[in-house]
Amino acid sequence: MLKNILGFVFFWFWLVLALYLMLGVYFVFNNTIANESEYFLYILIGGGSYLFSLFIIKPYRYRFWDTFFHELSHTLFAFLTGAKVNKFVVSIDSLSSQNGFVEYQFKTSKIMGFIRSHLVSLAPYYFSPLTVMMMIIYYTTLPSNNDFYSDLPILNGLLFMIGFFYVYHLRASISQAKPYQTDFNSVGYFYGLSFVFFMQSFFLLQFVTILAYNFEGYYYFLEFIYRMLL
Structure with a gap:
């Protein structure tokens, strides 16, 4: 009974936070x-x-x-939460079937179990390794004056790839987020979707603020929070 009540409360908690972050994304982007x-x-x-x-x-x-990227996301967040990854498998027998899994070990802990059931199990639906990689390359390729709006062809090409891989991630996530997907077993399907929506909003906010000139986006996000609290 208590678990159902907490699940209901956190379902709306993640959903409200996600909507709040999406408003922040719009505010930062617009400015x-x-x-x-x-x-x-x-x-x-x-x-x-x-x-x-x-x-x-x-x-x-x-x-x-x-x-591959689905299992890679599981693996990355397993490492980040202190788990030991024993096996990473990706195989496709035919064009109509697919198979992949990650085996990892971790010390038993209720708190870490809760964290891993969210961050590790649901990682493929909110984290895009390719987009993050392109963002890192973009940031490290900037001129010494940190001109985020430089006309260098390589930077424009990286912006193109950021958009390309982010939409690829969204398509893959939506196609894989099915009720029968075992990744949702530990938290429940609809609850899992609410957390995924929150994390997608969180990462999208990071992308927008990092892409903003000289990290100016964080200033606008803080201004947005200040206005919302008043």
């Missing part, structure tokens, strides 16, 4: 990147290009990579 339409255009073209590619390359052609 920073939106003012640089050419800069945002490369991200938009990248995302649109992936959607267009689906008319040429059917989604099932991505199944190996969908599975």
Whole structure:
């Protein structure tokens, strides 16, 4: 009974926080990147290009990579939560079937069990390894003056890839987040979706603020929080 009550409370807790963060994403975006339409255009073209590619390359052609990055996300967050990964398996027997799993060990703990049931089990639905990698490369490639709106072709290409891989991640996450997916067994399907929505909003906020000129987005997000609390 208590578990059901707590599940109901946290379901709405994650959902409200997610909506709050999405408002923050809009506020930061509207005050920073939106003012640089050419800069945002490369991200938009990248995302649109992936959607267009689906008319040429059917989604099932991505199944190996969908599975690979799905299991990679489990693995990364298993490491981050102190687990020992024993096995990482990705295999596809045919174009119509797929298989992958990660085996890991960890010390028994109620608190860490709760954390891992959220962060590790649901990682593939909110974390995009490719997008994060592109963001890191983009940031380390910036000129010494940290001009986030530089016209360097390589930076524009990286912005394109950020948009491309983020939309790829969204498509893969939506296609894999099914009620029968075992990743949701430990927390429940609808509760799991509410947490995924929260984490997606959290990471999207990080992407927007990092892409904002000289991390100016964090200033606007703090301003947004201040206004909401008044």
